Amino acid sequence: AQSVAQPEDQVNVAEGNPLTVKCTYSVSGNPYLFWYVQYPNRGxxxxxxxxxxxxxxxxxxxxxxxxxxxxxxFHLKKPSALVSDSALYFCAVRIGAGSYQLTFGKGTKLSVIP
Amino acid sequence: EAGVAQSPRYKIIEKRQSVAFWCNPISGHATLYWYQQILGQGPKLLIQFQNNGVVDDSQLPKDRFSAERLKGVDSTLKIQPAKLEDSAVYLCASSLSSLNEQFFGPGTRLTVL
Structure with a gap:
């Protein structure tokens, strides 16, 4: 079975500072890894x-x-955070062959403080 | 390019009632997905279509959930009867094929009272 862990529920960073959102995965084959972002009331x-x-x-x-x-x-990074980067970030994994199913982490809320 | 369209955006029903959601994928996308996203969790795949055929429905509660994609384009997801634990956002996504990244619609927020 494949799984994704996002160990931090929330990450706070000051505007202009570098940001990191962490993701670790577990798969039995070669992983395909993805990052998605979700803004309020949007897909x-x-x-x-x-x-x-x-x-x-x-x-x-x-x-x-x-x-x-x-x-x-598969940590997500950005050299200089913007207030507009504040959102919910999801890491996802699927194996490279056979399984089509994308497994998502529970998400990390990023807050960029002005 | 138009994105994935979903309707309605919000729905409130009482338990034991029925509800249906509609999804129109990006034009030309052969693969369509329905996800359930419970508050505080990541999306969970319910069903995946390749054209009008089901590829994966292993996590679909088939006693109450059903989905179809009759002409290989639009899709509907139905819940009958709804339970309180079905309260969630239902996301539709599409991709050119199962190997490509998925594009998500805005979702339908379902509240079951």
Whole structure:
């Protein structure tokens, strides 16, 4: 079975500071990893994905994520946080073959303080 | 490009009543998904369609939930009868194929009283 853990329910960061939202995963095969963002009363928006290749993946709105196979992690990062980045962030995983099911973490609420 | 459309956006019903949700995916997207998102949790897949065929419905409570995608485009999700624990946001998503990223609609917030 595949699973995703987001160990922090909430992350607070000052505007302009770097931010990190943590994600670890557990799968039996090669993982496909995703980050989505959810703004209030809106659906999830795709940010970025890791399939294969370079461990550092760049996505929308200046976000990036680093795949670390030895630590089974896929942390989301941004060098300089904006107030408009405040939202709910979800990490998701599926294995690279066979299973189509995307498994989501429980989400991390990011608050960027002006 | 138009996104995934869902209606209604909000629905309040009493337990044991029936309810239906509608989803129109992005044009050309063969794969359609219905998720249930309970407050404080991540979305959980209920059912996945590839065109008009069901690929995965392993987590769909089939005694009360049903879904169809008759012409391989629009889809409806029905709950009959509803229970209090069905209160959640029901998200529809679509993708070009099961290998591509999913695009989500705004969701339908269901409250069962």
């Amino acid at each position: 999830l928006q795709f940010l970025l994905k890791y399939i294969t290749g370079d461990n550092l993946v760049k996505g929308s709105y200046g976000f990036e994520a680093e795949f670390n196979k030895s630590q089974t992690s």
